[in-house]
Amino acid sequence: MSQKFSNSDQIRVVSTFSDLVHTNFKGEMNAICWHRNLNGDFKEIVAKLSLKENITEISAEDLIALQLSEKGKIAREIILNDLRLLTDFGASPSLNLLKCYERDDEFDFISTDVYSFHVDRSPIATDTFLCTYYGAASDIVSNSQAEQKILIPEIRVKLKKLHDGSDEEFEDFLKENYFDLHYQLHENAVPINLGLGHLWRLAVDHPKQQVLPCVHRAPRENEGEYRLLLIC
Template identity: 60%
Template sequence: MMIDLSLVNEQVHLVRNFKELVSTPFHGEMNAICWERELKGDFAELVNKVSLDGSMATLELEDLLELQLTEEGNLARDILMHDLELLKLHGASPVLNVIEYYERDDAYPFFPTDVYSFHVDRSPIPADTFLCTYYGAPSEILPNAQAQQKVLVPEIREKLRELYNGADDGFETFLTEHFFDLHYQAKPYARPISLGTGHIWRLAIDHPEMQSLPCVHRAPLEATGQKRLLMIC
């Protein structure tokens, strides 16, 4: 699934290889870099060979090597192993998941903080988020100008103040400690950008040293009965 170029704007930068993916600096509005690829291999076969104990499974290298696959399945496995090795050599810690669905957050019904909500990632150290959907519904990103931080929406902010029920000078700390400040809602005219399948993306995170705004993104709602194969770190 190739990138819809009509949706690509100043936010998204396309590169031709892994070296460009990891070395191109974020700046200004550009906070999402994509190594656009068209992959060969049967990723569906690989996914269907994985048994889930619950809603998702993490595939280790040993798990991949134990799978009995056809020639097309082997092509898919070789790509996965190569991608994982590239990221590990870069110093990242990639995780490969087969996902039926993520657990939903219902602690605060008016403010879900699960990955289905548009959000940004934060790290105490300078870092990036890498992800690739190899099979199933792809993740989405949202231009920052088309997103509004939920804690700034008056009616939501008022409910959060009621939930907090403390001194005013501790309210912002409360929002940060509970990760409320990381979540966004799409503006009425927003056009989310699908990240497609097979492409490796590098997304900017929330950190004081970043030269761009953090990238707003979310996990998709999975199609009934269809699993996802996702690499993330």
């Protein structure tokens, strides 16, 4: 279930929640992993939850109401504890049972859905936290291995054809439509899968950010399998 990570230019591996939230991003390091080997039966929880839409938010009350085996109870307590830790820290965690995200296939040369490598942006200082308990896990990639799609000449030309306005307004057009958040990997890029059970903190693009935001993407889901994902 667990994937082994080591400290690198991009990733800092920590062993406590306190270190996860209090370690500062710096240099090329824009992803922090609270590395964990979780016990418990998360598959049982997924099997007993009800998917109402492609993305269904699961409340703590929903979890508590489940009739579970001993291993299922262990998994539930881990999730509830993660929700408590993040809430007490001041974050707003959401637990999602996920079949799939909405896809953006309007243009064949650029996509703005979460399956595309992208960064998160916020008007205030914040971070993205996520943990996949079950199902396919997300990927990140080093900023040096990716390029903003809007800087790629052939894509930029096509975007300018979409823009009905002056050159001065073009950059605003790119931001308003989130085109500037999406990245294309270099040919030799090696994405890193975030694995199951680890709680990650990823750098976000915001006015006070001191590092580059973390480039990441949602995975293509495994056939016939839901994901159980904590995110905020």
